[in-house]
Amino acid sequence: MTFTPSKETYTGKVYPVSVGTAPHEVVFGGENILPFHTFEGSSPNRPLIAHEIQDVPPYDWPEYLQKPFQDVSNDPVSWAKFCQETLGAGAIALRLIGTHPDRENRSPEDAAKTVKEVLSSITIPCIILGSNHTEKDSAVLIAAAEAAKDRNCILGKAQEANYKTIAAAAMANNHKLIAMSELDINLSKQLNILLTQMGFDKERIITDPMSSALGYGLEYTYSVMERIRLAALTQNDATMQQPILADVGLYVWKVKETQASENDVPQWGSLEERGIAWEAMTATAFLLSGAGFLIMRHPKAIEAVGKIIDELI
Template identity: 80%
Template structure:
């Protein structure tokens, strides 16, 4: 007897979100099934993987993930163009980490210049991220959102402490918005409600339930993502139907498994392969949990994940 798979039907669907402009605009989300279960419904768009770059040289990144960008990462414009032209990136995530008060403490005006220069150099969609300092991000992201007006970027991250200013800036300049909460599904829903109560269109929000690396609490991120997606699909919860972000690179490339040298831990094998595999595996787990947007660092990890998407979609 032929095998007939059991089919679930869902009452809800994930909002499709389009970023960028013109021919380079890309849409992700839009499915009405659990990740990659296209046989039960429709998955109109692939998850989007963005290459992470930053406004200051990546001296804080481990050597193994600095190497692929040697010669370009001293300048965000060169770096962005390299990702777009040589690595065929579909999107860029520019992290304004240099604005953090404990780092270079760059000003909002510095951030504006970086954003404008990068936007002038690329045609693919741009994600503009702050330094995750709630107070500083308010001023930096307001300025950055204005500098990127009408380029249909993604601005982030809005958190409980600063969502009002950042959401208002994203709304005024026609951008999408990342809403981040800290590994708590109820607070994630609450933040989405608060943002939409400001008049921000719920279909322009991307949910970041907060990422973590394999071996460092990934199961919490996985579980929250999975539950958000089930609420969206099975309970048709309109406050939980946004696409989700996995901000993978920054969580993976700081843990022992991606930073420890072969001299210190020879039994762990080649450190470069180890780091790439760790990033690709973390990203894949989140895709399966429901992430539609990934921010990643190592080109070979991105390549591996794109291949997995190609096979699963």
């Protein structure tokens, strides 16, 4: 007797979301199956990985993570071009971390200028991120959204405290929007409802349930992502059918395992290898729990995750 695997049928479907402009537009999402269950349905688009760059030099990153970008990271335009031309990036995520009041406290005008310059130097899609300071982000992302008008970027992140202004900016300038909540499935659904109630098209939202790093709460993010996907697919919950973002690099490169030197913990082996593996492992876990869009930092980790996707898809 031959083995017949049992198959689930799902009633719901994840919305496909496009980013960027033709002919360099990229689409992710659109699947009607759990991640990589291609034997049960269709998954027409690859997960998208965006290379993270910043508006200010990344002096807070571990040295070996700064190294691949050492010739370009003092200028976001060169950095973006390097990712597109040398690394073959599929998309850029420009994090305006320098606007944070505790960092360089750059003005919204400065941020808008950076956005304009970066966009005029690349053709691939661009994700524009604030500094996760809810008040400052309101002002920064309005200016950034205007500077990027009609480039079909993804703007983020809208949170409970500032979603109205950021969503309005995304709407007025034809961008997609990241809706972020803090590891709470019910608030994640609530934020999506609030956004759609103010007239924001639910098919232009990307859900960020808040990421974490392997060993530092990954299982919480994993469960929330998984539950969102199950609501979307098995309960056909239209408020939970957005693609999910995993903002991987932001969390991974702060943890002890990506920082502690070989002298301090010789039993942990090569720091560089360890850090790259940590980012790749974290990202892979999120792909398996339902993320369709990743933001990552180390080129080698991105390459490794790309290979995993090739094998699973």
